[in-house]
Amino acid sequence: MAGAAAQPAGKGGKKALDAELNLVPFIDLLSCCIAFLLITAVWTQIAGLQVASSGGPPDQQQKLENTIDVKLMLTDKGYALTMAGANIDIPKISRDGAQNFDRKTLSEKLKTLKASLPEQGSITVQPEDAVAYEDLVNAVDTCMGEQLRNVTVAPMN
Amino acid sequence: MAIVTPGKRPGERVANSKVLGKRFTRAKKVGHASLMLTSLVDMFSIIVIFLLMNFSANGEILYMTKDIKLPSAQHGGQLERAPVISVSADSVTFDGKQIATTEDLQKGDVLNVPELEDVLREERRRYEQIHVNDPEHPFKGLVNVQADRKIPFKVIKRVMFSCNQSGFGNISFAALAKTAGEGKPLAAN
The missing domain is CATH 1.20.5 (Single alpha-helices involved in coiled-coils or other helix-helix interfaces)
Structure with missing residues (x-):
């Protein structure tokens, strides 16, 4: 043939x-x-946001000298960023008649943090019980977008 | 009145005439049609290239169901093959089997979900048994969590706590992959 x-x-x-x-x-x-x-064929492309759960394996990240504890709280009022004793509130903004988390401002604040502490790679995200999964994913996604790749998710209380 | 095909209708005598009848007989169609093979092969090649570009060797990792609408994420990595916990508005399932109802998980202040912990421990034991002589694949505690975008963190928190208690500390939140310029602007989700 x-x-x-x-x-x-x-x-x-x-x-x-x-x-x-x-x-x-x-x-x-x-x-x-x-x-x-x-x-x-796989028509839907799924992404995975890998996070550590609080109380997980302790050897996941080493504490570096030039890093600080950064906490991002998700409340019904908006984001609350806590780092080195300073609190930054990022209130929700209204869009299309609904109150939404202000991801743009959060991204800017995290960018400023990353510029001042380039070695900082970890952040703890603490949502309230009523926060939706979508808002949690968006917050984690914003953190990862600003090169804070070691995200730990912990309950607020 | 009988239905007839449009056109000239000669009388029976004229139609049967050897001389005049030929004018009214219809030409027979040719029996075979030639296929345009070049364009067919072109089209096939384009389809194969398009499908090859979309091909994913990992296959489907998650069970996509109608009642789970995933949020989107821009900076997510690739999902690894791991046990999947799905949380819809009605139920919490582990690898397709229902473990609890979401309503139950929204009640009370306790954090653990005993049924989920049991199946996770069983999964861990099974993995370790399979890879007992395989030091290259140690147990990493990976688990994929896919939840509907409206599910409150209270439910996710209990699922995460149960995962943690069973040794599954590396949790991957599933989301639809979105490129930077796609979809809604970042200003407000």
């Missing part, structure tokens, strides 16, 4: 230079590939 079949000899017994491709096995192969790829 050849991929290309030579055409019969031309005039004067000379071999023809043109060759015909056998398209049928090629189309068969492509059809099988399409069927296989369609069956195994």
Whole structure:
């Protein structure tokens, strides 16, 4: 079974230079590939935000000298960022008739923190009981976006 | 009145005539049609390339259900294959099996969920038994949590506590991957 079949000899017994491709096995192969790829296709891309739970394994992160304890609390009023004894309240903003957490301001504050403490990589997120999973994920996502990759989630009380 | 095909309708005698009848007989269609193979192969190739670009060797890690609407995240990593705890508005399931109802988890002040702890401990024991002679794959305590976006943290907190108690300290929150320029602006989620 050849991929290309030579055409019969031309005039004067000379071999023809043109060759015909056998398209049928090629189309068969492509059809099988399409069927296989369609069956195994994953249409929704899922991301994973890896966090540590408070009380988890203690050897996950080493305390560096140039780092501080940073806590981000999620309350019904908004974000409350606590670091080195300072408290920064980021109240909720109203958008589309609903009160939402202000992720943009939080991102700016974390950027400032990261600029002053480049080695800082850990943060503790403490949501209230009523905070929705979406808001928790958004807060963790914002922290990770500002290179605070070691996120610990702990209950507020 | 009988329904007839439109067009010229000669009389029976004219239609049967050897000389005149030929004018009214319809030409027969050719029996075979040639396929345009080049464009077909082109189309197949484009589809194969598109599907190959979307191909993921990991396959489906989560059980996507209608009653769980995941939030989106921009900076998430790739999910690893691990036990999955799903929290919908109605139930809490572990690898597809219902463990408790969400309503029960919203009640009370206790943190642990005994049923969930039991299955997690069993899962851990099973993993350690399988990998007893495999030091390259130690137990890392990975668990994937997927919850509906409206689920309150009180429920998530209890699930996390149970995971922690059973040795599953590395929790991955599942979210829909979103690229930077996609969807709603960052200003307010």
